[in-house]
Amino acid sequence: MKEIYGNTLGLKSSEQHRLRNTYRRRVSPHEIVSPELARHLTELSRETNRQVGVLINRKGDIEHVVVGNAHKLELPDIGRARAGQIRLRGLRLVHTHLKSEPLTKDDLTDLALLRLDCVAAVGVGDEGLPGVLHFAHLVPENGTGEFWQVSTLPSVHVEQPDLMATLDALEEEFNRKAAARKVGGREKAILVAVCLNGDRGQAEASLAELKELARTAGVEVIDSVLQVRREADPRYLIGRGKLEDLNLRSMQSMVDLLIFDKDLTPSQGRHIGEATSLKVLDRSQLILDIFAQRAQSAEGKLQVELAQLKYRLPRLVQSDDSLSRLAGGIGGRGPGETKLEIDRRRVRERITHLEKRIDAISRERSVRRAQRNRRELPVISIVGYTNAGKSTLLNAITNAEVLAENKLFATLDPTSRRLRFPQEREVIITDTVGFIRDLPKDLVAAFRATLEELYDASLLLHVVDAADPARDEQVEAVENILESLGLMEKPRLMVWNKADKMAPEDVEALLRSRGGVAISASTREGLASLLAKADTTLFAEGATEAIGAV
Ligand SMILES: Nc1nc2c(ncn2[C@@H]2O[C@H](COP(=O)(O)OP(=O)(O)OP(=O)(O)O)[C@@H](O)[C@H]2O)c(=O)[nH]1
Ligand SMILES: [Mg+2]
Numbered sequence: 218m219k220e221i222y223g224n225t226l227g228l229k230s231s232e233q234h235r236l237r238n239t240y241r242r243r244v245s246p247h248e249i250v251s252p253e254l255a256r257h258l259t260e261l262s263r264e265t266n267r268q269v270g271v272l273i274n275r276k277g278d279i280e281h282v283v284v285g286n287a288h289k290l291e292l293p294d295i296g297r298a299r300a301g302q303i304r305l306r307g308l309r310l311v312h313t314h315l316k317s318e319p320l321t322k323d324d325l326t327d328l329a330l331l332r333l334d335c336v337a338a339v340g341v342g343d344e345g346l347p348g349v350l351h352f353a354h355l356v357p358e359n360g361t362g363e364f365w366q367v368s369t370l371p372s373v374h375v376e377q378p379d380l381m382a383t384l385d386a387l388e389e390e391f392n393r394k395a396a397a398r399k400v401g402g403r404e405k406a407i408l409v410a411v412c413l414n415g416d417r418g419q420a421e422a423s424l425a426e427l428k429e430l431a432r433t434a435g436v437e438v439i440d441s442v443l444q445v446r447r448e449a450d451p452r453y454l455i456g457r458g459k460l461e462d463l464n465l466r467s468m469q470s471m472v473d474l475l476i477f478d479k480d481l482t483p484s485q486g487r488h489i490g491e492a493t494s495l496k497v498l499d500r501s502q503l504i505l506d507i508f509a510q511r512a513q514s515a516e517g518k519l520q521v522e523l524a525q526l527k528y529r530l531p532r533l534v535q536s537d538d539s540l541s542r543l544a545g546g547i548g549g550r551g552p553g554e555t556k557l558e559i560d561r562r563r564v565r566e567r568i569t570h571l572e573k574r575i576d577a578i579s580r581e582r583s584v585r586r587a588q589r590n591r592r593e594l595p596v597i598s599i600v601g602y603t604n605a606g607k608s609t610l611l612n613a614i615t616n617a618e619v620l621a622e623n624k625l626f627a628t629l630d631p632t633s634r635r636l637r638f639p640q641e642r643e644v645i646i647t648d649t650v651g652f653i654r655d656l657p658k659d660l661v662a663a664f665r666a667t668l669e670e671l672y673d674a675s676l677l678l679h680v681v682d683a684a685d686p687a688r689d690e691q692v693e694a695v696e697n698i699l700e701s702l703g704l705m706e707k708p709r710l711m712v713w714n715k716a717d718k719m720a721p722e723d724v725e726a727l728l729r730s731r732g733g734v735a736i737s738a739s740t741r742e743g744l745a746s747l748l749a750k751a752d753t754t755l756f757a758e759g760a761t762e763a764i765g766a767v
Pocket of ligand 2: 609
């Protein structure tokens with residue numbers, strides 16, 4: 218016999234019997250609800266003083282009968298819709314509202330998250346007769362921000378719209394959108410930022426940068442939201458209401474990804490993933506992804522893999538508490554080891570392996586450096602925020618063909634070139650990976666071998682995109698990283714790049730207050746004076762102060 222779902226406690230057996238009989242009823246696939254079925258539901262509802270509902274399939278058969286309390290109905294678990302699901306569920310919910318109240322937020326959320334065909338509420342009128350009919354169906358994204366269309370008919374007896382036709386048209390529209398999207402092919406994301414310290418401007422700048430990162434990663438950004446909160450929600454980081462909105466929004470726009478502008482704890486990442494059934498990334502992961510996409514050399518690839526595994530390890534451990542506890546109980550090793558244990562052990566082994574290889578590389582590099590030092594060629598290293606124009610500068614002064622493009626982290630592998638100064642002096646000049654604020658710690662550690670090149674530098678050229686509104690924060694971020702690498706004692710020359718994009722008086726003011734050299738790597742303006750300054754610093758004794766580094 219078919220089951221009655223929900224709040225059946227305390228129902229009389231005659232009531233249970235009549236509820237069960239509901240399964241025998243059928244409606245036409247074209248109407249939302251027949252007056253007969255509506256009356257059956259409202260009478261039962263009035264008698265029990267509870268909401269009564271049915272889930273009806275496209276053939277018009279009743280698949281579930283559900284009882285709630287006076288105000289709401291808990292649907293049986295029919296499974297969440299998958300992210301990016303195009304088709305509707307093929308089930309409509311028709312239920313009673315004791316006070317003829319309109320559809321509630323819960324009703325509409327169920328409609329969207331379960332991708333129901335339609336949600337309808339029949340008002341329970343006098344004597345338990347069916348009254349007003351409220352109903353809603355989803356609508357495709359149309360720029361109005363509406364997720365659904367809600368309508369009301371004064372009675373179940375007036376003519377209802379042809380449900381079948383409405384659903385056909387709707388699914389056709391969804392399909393069209395999905396097809397258009399396949400052609401585009403890129404993953405769609407919504408960016409999410411929270412501002413916890415009240416500094417909205419800073420949060421917005423950081424969000425703008427996240428957008429650039431997403432673009433660099435090849436993700437299509439559909440929307441971004443910034444929530445100002447006093448403190449982070451321990452479970453979801455953002456508020457629950459906000460998360461629900463995001464959920465609805467991503468269902469409608471067929472978004473695959475949520476990208477958070479803040480690092481999520483392993484458990485936040487997991488909870489958000491479970492609550493939305495979307496892929497969830499945070500800023501660190503996004504940067505790691507970009508590095509993974511861009512790594513060219515074997516060394517770069519090893520370093521990125523190491524950073525990714527280190528990031529993933531604690532998240533693996535967390536991903537199934539009960540399993541890992543079980544494994545610990547059994548003794549954990551050998552047979553009886555759970556899949557999770559094996560995964561974790563593999564990851565750890567791989568990390569050890571990668572660390573050894575990177576150690577070896579770092580030794581090789583130091584040998585190479587020692588040889589270079591024997592030849593006594595001084596090294597100039599170009600450092601700076603990502604996209605500041607480091608590679609463009611290297612190309613401009615050495616005619617090297619290093620890839621320079623308007624994307625973050627264009628360069629991951631250090632490139633070294635010889636450069637001949639006047640008077641036949643030679644130096645080595647190297648371009649390095651760009652820095653960014655909140656560079657993931659694991660990544661800095663993994664790129665140790667690459668960054669170690671910087672220790673041999675006799676001079677650091679700190680290249681800055683002087684025209685970027687976030688210039689000062691970028692300078693600070695770079696200096697913080699240099700500090701953490703113990704490189705702040707090195708002679709350093711501030712190179713204010715992209716001066717071509719600034720007003721001359723702003724350039725002058727900048728030089729007066731901050732020192733250094735202004736250049737344009739693309740127009741080559743200022744390059745001669747940059748080289749002259751570098752030359753004096755390197756070859757004239759005690760010239761360190763003259764270069765104006767802070
Ligand atoms: N207007 C202007 N644009 C510049 C200048 N220098 C570089 N650019 C542009 O800035 C963008 C980034 O240049 P890159 O040389 O790739 O920057 P990078 O610092 O090497 O960046 P990563 O390797 O990604 O860290 C490119 O689109 C360049 O064309 C300049 O002096 N003026
Ligand atoms: Mg570069």
